Amino acid sequence: MSRRNARWLFVAFLAAYTVALTWPGMLVANRIEPRILGLPLSFFWVALWVAAGFFVLLNLHVAENREREPAGGEPDGGDAGRREPGAQTPEGVD
């Protein structure tokens, strides 16, 4: 995924996460049945979003690093955050 898309996904995910786990989004899965892996649906729903958070962050990290490394030549970060090509990068470069 390109960095631009990964960032969009990240931000959209956080917005969706906030809605899904508070009122009113939580109402969607606020039931005991069906139980999944033994957990009530409500409990599983919260855990599922937390676990999804890991994958969204991982995806973001992979995308960010792919673009950071060739540009900065400093895989360990350094102050690469400030030297990103950012706005100049055409979207969809992958």
Place this chain on the structure above:
Amino acid sequence: MERWQLITVIIGAYLALTLGIGLAAGRKTSDSVTGFVAGDRNFGLLVMYFVTGATVFSAFAFLGGPGWAYSRGAAAFYILAYGVLGMAPWYYVGPKVAELGRRRGYVTQAQLVSGRFESRFLSTFIAAITVLAFIPYITLQMRGAGIVIESVTDGNIPIWVGAAVAYGIVLIYVLSSGVAAVGWTNTFQGIFMVTIAWALGLYLPFRLYGGVGPMFEAIGEARPELLTAPGLDGAGAPWSWGAYSSAILVSAIGITMWPHIFMKAFAARSDEVLRRTVVLFPTFQLFLIPVFLIGFAGVLFPEAPEVADSILPFMIMETDLPTLVVGLFCAGALSASMSTGDALLHAAGSVFVEDGLGPHVRLSEKRQKWLMQVVVLVSGAIAYYFALDEDSSLVLLLLTAYGIICQLAPGVIAALYWRRATTRGVVAGLLSGTATALFFFFQPDLKPFELHEGILGLLVHVPVLVLVSLNTTRQDSAHVAAFLHGVEPEDGVEPEDGVEPGAGVAPEAGAEPTAGQGPDGA
């Protein structure tokens, strides 16, 4: 040997090991203030992962988590929900904070904020609310440690001895090794508490109900109200959605603003380490699943403990577990308590000296470090005094503390991302937000939709910050550029500030996707 004596031996061995690790950790760190406060900015991924995880999850999570699941049911889910939301923006904010620390020599949060918004009052005010918020937090950790030791030794080791011994050890390694000790002991303690939580969280439901599924089936029939959000309130009546939702938001905003967590960004070896820590954080968060399972396992338990928070030690003692398991559980609970308590004590010393005194008096490096150690000791003593006092309003104080700590968020975000913010705007926002939060704390009946007072404070704080900033003189652009980039801005190439995700507070950034990250949360 009697059972409680054997348990005492196990606890003793655990404490000795922790002390050894803590003392050994300091041997490589320099004797400077940066060494004491920020570990020479040399924490690697393993240490950062556990420092972050173990610091966030305290005795409150280990004892309070099961306690909430046990007595308030699904209300506890908020504890599971907020962590990821709070940590995710740190993927961008954390490295930026760390970079400023390296470039401008900051080791605390107030230094960073008042580095951009030059005001001694601001620095001192942040230091004051930090230390005030810390005291009940440290007190809770100490009480947690004392309660666990007392209950597993059948009362043979009273709270005052247990808390004194556990925290005496914490003081020794924090005083001698600074943050390096916090880092390495937290790594050890983090592994310990996660292992114990998963082991008990799966074992107890099997032992008592024959599995996790049968357990929830039984609870679903007997107490279905416990299994759907927002669960119950402290008195057993249904909790409100407003309170549940705003608890998630206020905690998410507050989590990285707690100075003992914020300051760890200065301790990371590199930005990559910080980013990876954030990416891995949800895996630590999932440790709350077994913690809740333990609490739910107690719901249909025939007998009940006097206070919900001691459901975990209560069940441990009532289910005839092998002595070794009880001892290890106790060590796990102590890990949770001490790994947060040490970070808090350490941060109290650093903040008080660097931010409270630093702007007003000139001190030599040696003197600063000495003073920090004195403050660590004094905070420990004050918290110990309160820990022995049977005052349950401490939990309330901690919740208020969260409401005040999250008022630090707009100032930090403005310092990092909003060029138009001014010192007056930030000070006005902080004062009005804190005052609002305190007002609703004392007048809870006036809270709309039972929203958390911290959120109500932010609803005043952010508009005040923005409006006052826009109506006061713009900050000198050379100063802002020097703060943000270390250089004068070059012609034509405007730095891309405010367009990075995480720039939630900057009104100019409206074109970019920033929903869900600003202090407004959603």
